[in-house]
Amino acid sequence: MAETTTRAPLPKGFRGAEQGWPELRRIPHPPRRVPLLGDVLGVNRRTPVQDSMRFGRQLGPIFRRKAFGNEFVFVWGAELAADMADESRFAKHVGLGVANLRPVAGDGLFTAYNHEPNWQLAHDVLAPGFSREAMEAYHPMMLAVAGHLTDHWDRELAAGRSVDVPGDMTKLTLETIARTGFGHDFGSFERDRPHPFVSAMVGTLTYAQRLNTVPVPLAPFLLRGATRRNEADIAYLNSTVDALVRARRAAGGDGDLLDRMLDTAHPDTGERLSAENVRRQVITFLVAGHETTSGALSFALHYLSRHPEIAARARAEVDAVWGDAKVPGYDQVAKLRYVRRVLDEALRLWPTAPAFAREAREDTVLGGDHPMRRGAWALVLTMLLHRDPEVWGADAEGFDPDRFDPKAVRSRAPHTFKPFGTGARACIGRQFALHEATLVLGLLLRRYELRADPDYRLKVTERLTLMPEGLRLRLERRAVTPAGLAPAEAVDEASSEPRCPVHGARD
Numbered sequence: 185m186a187e188t189t190t191r192a193p194l195p196k197g198f199r200g201a202e203q204g205w206p207e208l209r210r211i212p213h214p215p216r217r218v219p220l221l222g223d224v225l226g227v228n229r230r231t232p233v234q235d236s237m238r239f240g241r242q243l244g245p246i247f248r249r250k251a252f253g254n255e256f257v258f259v260w261g262a263e264l265a266a267d268m269a270d271e272s273r274f275a276k277h278v279g280l281g282v283a284n285l286r287p288v289a290g291d292g293l294f295t296a297y298n299h300e301p302n303w304q305l306a307h308d309v310l311a312p313g314f315s316r317e318a319m320e321a322y323h324p325m326m327l328a329v330a331g332h333l334t335d336h337w338d339r340e341l342a343a344g345r346s347v348d349v350p351g352d353m354t355k356l357t358l359e360t361i362a363r364t365g366f367g368h369d370f371g372s373f374e375r376d377r378p379h380p381f382v383s384a385m386v387g388t389l390t391y392a393q394r395l396n397t398v399p400v401p402l403a404p405f406l407l408r409g410a411t412r413r414n415e416a417d418i419a420y421l422n423s424t425v426d427a428l429v430r431a432r433r434a435a436g437g438d439g440d441l442l443d444r445m446l447d448t449a450h451p452d453t454g455e456r457l458s459a460e461n462v463r464r465q466v467i468t469f470l471v472a473g474h475e476t477t478s479g480a481l482s483f484a485l486h487y488l489s490r491h492p493e494i495a496a497r498a499r500a501e502v503d504a505v506w507g508d509a510k511v512p513g514y515d516q517v518a519k520l521r522y523v524r525r526v527l528d529e530a531l532r533l534w535p536t537a538p539a540f541a542r543e544a545r546e547d548t549v550l551g552g553d554h555p556m557r558r559g560a561w562a563l564v565l566t567m568l569l570h571r572d573p574e575v576w577g578a579d580a581e582g583f584d585p586d587r588f589d590p591k592a593v594r595s596r597a598p599h600t601f602k603p604f605g606t607g608a609r610a611c612i613g614r615q616f617a618l619h620e621a622t623l624v625l626g627l628l629l630r631r632y633e634l635r636a637d638p639d640y641r642l643k644v645t646e647r648l649t650l651m652p653e654g655l656r657l658r659l660e661r662r663a664v665t666p667a668g669l670a671p672a673e674a675v676d677e678a679s680s681e682p683r684c685p686v687h688g689a690r691d
């Protein structure tokens with residue numbers, strides 16, 4: 185797993201495409217480039233990913249965009265993306281939005297530069313926290329949080345109201361990672377407005393994205409107010425996490441991620457994470473562990489509501505696999521193969537982390553055609569890779585979970601489905617997210633019929649991750665339900681109570 189570097193580390197931060205790509209001129213860019221400003225005509229600073237998707241469709245499998253003097257190369261064709269997945273020649277690049285998160289997440293797992301020793305240390309210490317055994321231990325806590333969601337949805341249904349899907353999925357996934365990882369309860373379902381921690385987190389993510397849309401030297405002037413707010417947001421995130429860690433140190437825990445961070449020494453070197461690094465990891469996991477999963481669940485629910493025949497098939501599977509069980513066991517979630525395909529298909533069309541960046545470890549030639557110097561990088565635009573008609577067919581834009589039928593998967597080229605990134609720096613929380621999301625979809629399908637608003641048109645917001653905007657669904661309790669359909673209270677709360685001494689404050 186270790187990323188060995190035999191040469192001096194590359195310089196940090198932005199490396200311009202002009203320096204990195206000797207034959208940059210051969211890579212197409214949008215027409216109508218404006219001197220000094222670049223490719224800014226017809227773009228919306230709030231939707232850079234969807235703009236890039238539009239450009240990609242016009243310009244082909246590799247293209248470039250320039251804004252305020254910075255030029256970026258994008259890759260989305262299946263062959264080129266597969267070439268960039270070659271770990272012997274390419275590695276993760278920390279740039280653009282990810283680098284903008286360094287002030288808050290520092291050398292935490294997601295934002296660490298490849299050469300920073302804390303990446304390997306934290307990876308080795310924390311990876312067992314995502315093993316199968318660890319997932320089984322999280323399962324009852326995931327169920328308990330899902331019980332809060334269904335309680336809330338039952339109340340909304342009884343009051344004749346539709347439900348706010350992205351808002352509620354965000355509450356669910358934040359509570360899940362906070363409880364399973366850190367024994368903390370933000371009390372999201374008891375609040376009318378987002379917890380201040382969530383607002384601060386959304387603030388820093390939005391700010392990180394905005395930094396890409398203004399000329400770097402002008403950012404302190406153009407974003408003066410936003411910069412001040414961002415500093416306050418970061419201070420709030422830090423102080424909340426510090427309180428959580430202090431309380432845990434005082435009270436002890438029983439083996440969750442935070443305990444691992446605080447107590448586990450590296451198996452080979454005996455090294456431990458520093459206090460500063462623990463703070464960064466906690467923030468990293470709270471952010472990375474919920475934003476993307478809530479989007480994935482929201483898109484899946486959108487498509488299930490639009491395709492009653494797919495929902496019926498998924499529901500039939502849940503009934504067959506879970507039968508009369510009051511609550512599903514860990515293995516019964518893994519057996520929901522079709523529900524899992526629904527989720528994969530939602531992540532194909534809307535990979536909620538819609539791109540990741542790769543840099544050349546040495547001078548190389550991408551796809552045998554585009555020379556790159558050591559350190560040159562490109563963004564792999566997953567959202568378009570997942571819609572490449574050469575891979576997914578002429579109906580690539582349509583929602584069809586059977587694309588993830590095992591036979592169909594085997595017949596596709598490797599590296600064509602990459603919602604969790606690639607290589608050593610791929611998502612450490614993949615199994616966690618998939619288990620949580622499959623479990624929740626199963627519970628919701630078992631309990632409700634999902635009714636779409638016929639006037640709703642899918643609109644996607646971007647704040648580094650993707651989320652359907654304004655998606656509300658009407659619910660109906662299922663007319664015929666299996667005997668075991670459990671009320672939320674049936675979930676054994678006692679076995680899954682959060683263990684965090686500060687949670688009582690519901691700060």
Ligand code: HEM
Pocket residue numbers: 276282293294295307361468469472473474476477480535536537539540541602603604605606608609610611612613614616617
């Ligand atoms: C559907 C849900 C999720 C998606 C789509 C997703 C996607 C990704 C992607 C694309 C990367 C690689 C980024 C890059 O190359 O720059 C990544 C990394 C990461 N993810 Fe996730 N993620 C999800 C859920 C989670 C969860 C639940 C957790 C934690 C519990 C998590 C924690 C992380 C961390 C810590 C990294 C950095 C890993 C490293 O560099 O060593 N993610 N994720």
